[in-house]
Amino acid sequence: MSLIAVGSIAFDSIRTPHGSAERVLGGAATYFALAASHFSPVGVVGVVGDDFGAEHERVFTERGIDIAGIERAPGKSFFWAGEYEKNPNIRHTLTTELNVFASFAPKLPPAYIDSKFLFLGNIDPELQCRVADQMPAAKFVGGDTMNYWIAQQPDQVRQFLARVDLLMINDAEAMQLTGEVNLTRAARAVLGMGPRALVIKRGEHGASLYTGTGVFGAPGYPLEEVCDPTGAGDSFAGGLMGYLASCDAVDDAALRRAVIYGSVLGSFACERFGVERLVQLRRAEVDQRYREFVALTRFDA
């Protein structure tokens, strides 16, 4: 396996002004893996309950995703319910039931251990570190975290940051993590905490990549309709890491292309409810949208 992803596998109930979906397959690792699967073989480490059936397994396996790392536990899977306002940047969580996820202790199948690329999705930073411990030979570790962990477990988040090569967080999280309101200074502070690269996700405004050698700014894709933004950030991460794994490169030029592929996958994820669009997506559509990003950003030097 060239890429391993650890994170939540969930069922989501989603309401947006465009409609609603009840208990559809979701979770950060699900979106990540589906997005990454358009580029590279990927294995998933997560936990599900009795409600995760063969039809849910097939969503992964039909995209060639390895599910040997998906543990089954008695009880129900992680459940999340949320509602988006007319402005899709504003979302309200209605329900969060951790269920089997509450006692998640990630265990990597032996076949995963030698993988070169690892993505530590947004879970308890202590667990993220334990997973990294199990893959000492990983060449490139990407990671995500969130406001809850930054506030509640700052020391563990610091240890996690020392383990990741690339951190992907949103603008508010970058400010919270560093205490800086200026994103450029926040980025520099994050790079001082361990990661050699940082992506700040700015939602519809795009994403920025910061490394020791410079900054790269990518605009958001001009979607006319955001059907459901759930999982857009995880799909961004999946597209980005999947692309890096596919070309086995992590230099600045590869990271820049990867940010665009991440933006492509994140934009597709918003076009339908849940994982629907990622499942239907064809590689030709991915490449077409990448070319649209070229057209979207080019100007004469």
Place this chain on the structure above:
Amino acid sequence: MSLIAVGSIAFDSIRTPHGSAERVLGGAATYFALAASHFSPVGVVGVVGDDFGAEHERVFTERGIDIAGIERAPGKSFFWAGEYEKNPNIRHTLTTELNVFASFAPKLPPAYIDSKFLFLGNIDPELQCRVADQMPAAKFVGGDTMNYWIAQQPDQVRQFLARVDLLMINDAEAMQLTGEVNLTRAARAVLGMGPRALVIKRGEHGASLYTGTGVFGAPGYPLEEVCDPTGAGDSFAGGLMGYLASCDAVDDAALRRAVIYGSVLGSFACERFGVERLVQLRRAEVDQRYREFVALTRFDA
């Protein structure tokens, strides 16, 4: 004159976490003209009071700006006082005194009438239309407006929109003007109101250009320190229109380059209090930062 700008000339008292400045020269037309002057001859149409002295005149004339269109009226100049929070995106207006600006009736010197490029700064949309009436031969009209006019004089704003080739507004104004929360749809709606091009300014997140043939997304310049964001949007507009006037072109490729030059001037404006940085700026610095934008945005096709 190749470019004429109409708008406010003011004195500003500004407080930011980096310091404060008392009654320094400001106003939209001032920032615009200083930014544009790095590219093209520019004339200013505005009104000032008795407090506008020879030293203020020199700020314009030393940059080669034509001030024949600056009317002097008895009383005081427009005065604005404001304060920025640690996050420079949050600003509080402390005082607005219209003074001589309250009865501003823009009159164009005869030498201005044949100018090809016109910028209608953010003033009463009825006045904006009257200025456009005085320059029927203008090849390209840029314009700005704000939430106040959109809410208070929607019909006049519509008439103004029918007169401009390029509208430059921020994201919140685009949503307010169209009732659309999605910026891509908002942009399409604005293009349906008259302008053949629209720039949506997204502050630190950059700017987007929408025309009939496509979208162009430019990132924000990664400033590590925003000393004073006053006038950044007007400087953006000045850099953009000044560049267009300098090359006498308004095709899509020129508009894209112009958005970058606008971003360059907007970023410089934030580096010092008031107009200080725009006054000191050298063309070589402008060109250097343009090249930095190239580096900031390039990725392999």
